[in-house]
Amino acid sequence: MTDLVEKTHDLLEALEERPPTARTKEEAAPLVDTLRAVVRRHDHRYYVEDTPVIPDAEYDRLYRALETLEAEFPALQTPDSPTQRVGGEPIDAFEKHEHPEPLLSLSNAFDEGDLRDWYERCQRQLADRYGAVEPTLVAELKIDGLAVALTYEQGQLAVAATRGNGSVGENITHNIRTVHRIPLRIPAGADNGRQPPERIEVRGEVFMRKSEFEALNDRLRADGQSPFANPRNAAAGSLRQLDPSVTAERPLSFFAFATGPISGPSPDTHTEKLKMLDGLGFPMEAHTQRFEDLSSLTSFCEHWGSHRDDLDYEIDGVVVKIDRHDYRRELGTIADAPRWAIAYKFPAREATTTLTDILVNVGRTGAVNPEAVLEPVQVGGVTVSQATLHNEDYIAERDIRIGDTVVVKRAGDVIPQVVRAVAEARTGEETPWHFPDTCPACGEELVRLPEEADYYCMNSECPAQFKRLVEHFVSRDAMDIEGLGEKLAHRLVEEGLIRRLPDLYRITIDELTALEGFAEKSAQNLVEAIDASKTQPLRRLLFALGIRHVGKTVAEDLVAEFETIDDLAAADADCLLTIDGVGPTIAESVSDWFLLPENQDLIAELKAVGVNTERLPHEAPSDEGADLPLEGLTIVITGSLPGRTRREASRALEEAGASVTSSVSGNTDVLVVGETPGSKLQEAEAEGVRIVRMEDEEDFERFLADG
Numbered sequence: 001m002t003d004l005v006e007k008t009h010d011l012l013e014a015l016e017e018r019p020p021t022a023r024t025k026e027e028a029a030p031l032v033d034t035l036r037a038v039v040r041r042h043d044h045r046y047y048v049e050d051t052p053v054i055p056d057a058e059y060d061r062l063y064r065a066l067e068t069l070e071a072e073f074p075a076l077q078t079p080d081s082p083t084q085r086v087g088g089e090p091i092d093a094f095e096k097h098e099h100p101e102p103l104l105s106l107s108n109a110f111d112e113g114d115l116r117d118w119y120e121r122c123q124r125q126l127a128d129r130y131g132a133v134e135p136t137l138v139a140e141l142k143i144d145g146l147a148v149a150l151t152y153e154q155g156q157l158a159v160a161a162t163r164g165n166g167s168v169g170e171n172i173t174h175n176i177r178t179v180h181r182i183p184l185r186i187p188a189g190a191d192n193g194r195q196p197p198e199r200i201e202v203r204g205e206v207f208m209r210k211s212e213f214e215a216l217n218d219r220l221r222a223d224g225q226s227p228f229a230n231p232r233n234a235a236a237g238s239l240r241q242l243d244p245s246v247t248a249e250r251p252l253s254f255f256a257f258a259t260g261p262i263s264g265p266s267p268d269t270h271t272e273k274l275k276m277l278d279g280l281g282f283p284m285e286a287h288t289q290r291f292e293d294l295s296s297l298t299s300f301c302e303h304w305g306s307h308r309d310d311l312d313y314e315i316d317g318v319v320v321k322i323d324r325h326d327y328r329r330e331l332g333t334i335a336d337a338p339r340w341a342i343a344y345k346f347p348a349r350e351a352t353t354t355l356t357d358i359l360v361n362v363g364r365t366g367a368v369n370p371e372a373v374l375e376p377v378q379v380g381g382v383t384v385s386q387a388t389l390h391n392e393d394y395i396a397e398r399d400i401r402i403g404d405t406v407v408v409k410r411a412g413d414v415i416p417q418v419v420r421a422v423a424e425a426r427t428g429e430e431t432p433w434h435f436p437d438t439c440p441a442c443g444e445e446l447v448r449l450p451e452e453a454d455y456y457c458m459n460s461e462c463p464a465q466f467k468r469l470v471e472h473f474v475s476r477d478a479m480d481i482e483g484l485g486e487k488l489a490h491r492l493v494e495e496g497l498i499r500r501l502p503d504l505y506r507i508t509i510d511e512l513t514a515l516e517g518f519a520e521k522s523a524q525n526l527v528e529a530i531d532a533s534k535t536q537p538l539r540r541l542l543f544a545l546g547i548r549h550v551g552k553t554v555a556e557d558l559v560a561e562f563e564t565i566d567d568l569a570a571a572d573a574d575c576l577l578t579i580d581g582v583g584p585t586i587a588e589s590v591s592d593w594f595l596l597p598e599n600q601d602l603i604a605e606l607k608a609v610g611v612n613t614e615r616l617p618h619e620a621p622s623d624e625g626a627d628l629p630l631e632g633l634t635i636v637i638t639g640s641l642p643g644r645t646r647r648e649a650s651r652a653l654e655e656a657g658a659s660v661t662s663s664v665s666g667n668t669d670v671l672v673v674g675e676t677p678g679s680k681l682q683e684a685e686a687e688g689v690r691i692v693r694m695e696d697e698e699d700f701e702r703f704l705a706d707g
């Protein structure tokens with residue numbers, strides 16, 4: 001298998017260096033042959049063996065390159081090319097099922113421009129018959145599972161089949177019968193009293209919820225079996241089991257999204273059809289939405305691109321469909337995809353690369369975590385060269401070795417992680433990895449506590465821990481010191497300017513300008529920013545101290561109960577336990593922290609340098625919830641605001657309950673406009689976002705108070 005992965009990477013590299021469109025026919029001919037052979041082998045791994053060795057995104061790039069070259073040089077096309085087939089091959093082990101109407105695939109859009117081109121093409125084609133029309137669209141989340149066709153006769157589930165190659169699938173009726181979420185029977189009168197059609201083929205996606213997938217993998221690991229790489233593979237593997245009793249134990253879900261042939265009258269629009277399927281008792285995805293025009297649909301696509309992690313199932317895009325069936329008929333189908341629908345694909349979040357080393361990283365609490373060093377690779381538009389490996393068990397359970405080809409995933413704002421090793425790509429040169437015995441920063445022996453996944457360096461003076469603590473203390477969610485990022489924080493520790501946290505507040509302009517590359521002005525700004533952080537609310541200080549288990553929410557819960565840090569320090573674990581949101585682990589961690597003499601000294605010193613250690617008026621419990629005037633509003637700022645820096649304005653808006661984001665989207669509630677606004681103003685106007693202009697400081701104060 002190694003050669004297949006290697007060959008794929010060589011090909012991708014060659015394509016990157018010289019894209020298909022830049023090639024001559026002579027150059028293209030051997031490349032087309034190689035691409036075809038490689039795509040075919042991947043198809044086999046994917047469709048027949050259910051164990052792909054490369055991420056879908058890499059496959060897509062190969063496939064598209066092949067398609068492009070064949071389109072450019074039609075003479076190179078052959079009828080047996082993988083591009084001429086609708087999908088995968090049915091497996092011999094199952095009975096074949098010939099679909100009465102093919103299950104089509106979709107062409108892809110990767111950005112707003114592609115969507116617009118597609119829509120305008122549809123409009124042009126419809127113009128001959130219907131004149132200038134703006135077809136209504138339906139947007140559905142594209143569930144990452146596998147398509148099935150369920151035929152009901154006289155209300156009974158008669159045949160269920162996979163998509164297979166689009167024309168012929170596998171008969172998996174026995175397995176589908178075990179999926180609880182798929183009705184075996186459509187009761188008479190289900191659809192608002194209407195008689196269900198004599199014969200109807202319902203199409204939809206079988207998938208596995210993320211939570212159920214994790215639980216299944218935990219079970220498989222516990223039984224010594226290999227876990228599935230992702231929910232899609234788990235769903236496919238579960239559905240194509242020869243023994244239905246195995247499928248029955250797998251937590252499969254289903255959403256209906258279309259129909260095949262229906263006897264008797266059938267609805268005129270897709271919206272009506274989805275309503276009918278819902279009425280007949282099929283599970284429907286809840287976020288489907290109808291759009292009268294393209295621009296609001298684009299916001300929907302963008303919204304789900306950045307919120308896909310909010311769902312308990314994987315989606316890889318949005319399927320956009322023209323609603324009216326007469327328009328669909330007019331538009332027709334080209335090759336294996338309809339012209340009336342398109343898949344807006346999100347950027348891929350997985351890629352494969354080589355893991356060259358594993359280092360351990362010491363955190364501010366002393367937790368020591370393994371981190372993968374990777375050959376740099378593009379994931380979701382960003383180059384990734386490091387990724388988390390979580391802990392010792394994570395690596396052992398997945399048998400991840402140094403030198404392995406690994407799948408790296410980057411989801412939303414989450415740190416990139418190594419998901420799995422591609423065992424099939426091993427050469428025998430890979431070496432297993434063992435957790436080190438001692439802290440790489442201070443040499444202290446590492447300890448793994450019972451019931452904990454992490455190792456700890458227990459040395460409270462470990463320099464690595466202290467650097468991390470300073471980095472955390474100054475960070476945006478903690479004391480929020482402008483201009484003091486991770487690198488500078490580390491440097492100030494390395495240069496000996498900060499030995500204990502309160503030293504931060506003693507740094508002088510002279511000390512900073514003595515450092516290489518520090519100008520007078522930036523030194524002055526930094527000292528001012530540090531000084532300004534002395535008046536941060538108590539909850540921020542509590543979070544900044546880096547007490548184990550005290551995150552932002554716990555810090556808020558504690559401040560709701562205690563007016564000063566001294567009151568909190570005086571509370572014992574039992575007293576802390578009576579607070580809402582505080583369990584035994586937190587209570588013990590907080591009271592232990594305040595019992596240590598060095599921490600008591602730390603608080604005294606922070607007070608002495610002038611850091612606020614008392615609850616501020618707006619932190620009082622009565623200020624929470626209903627009393628926050630901007631609670632729940634998502635706000636964007638443009639232009640300069642009277643009397644406040646951008647950061648001060650953001651902070652004030654956040655203190656009043658708003659969440660402040662940097663760009664206008666479908667989620668924006670208010671655009672706050674100052675002097676000389678930027679392009680966000682037009683964007684907000686186009687989105688119909690509420691616009692609040694700030695002529696003077698009073699306008700801002702009024703808005704903060706009343707919303």
Ligand code: IVH
Nearest residue numbers: 104105106140141142143146147205257319
């Ligand atoms: S419609 C002609 N709707 O995506 C219409 N497909 O790339 C073809 N899929 O094989 C399918 N969610 O497995 C459609 N809401 C949705 C979908 C969806 C997921 C999958 C389906 C199909 C593939 C097409």
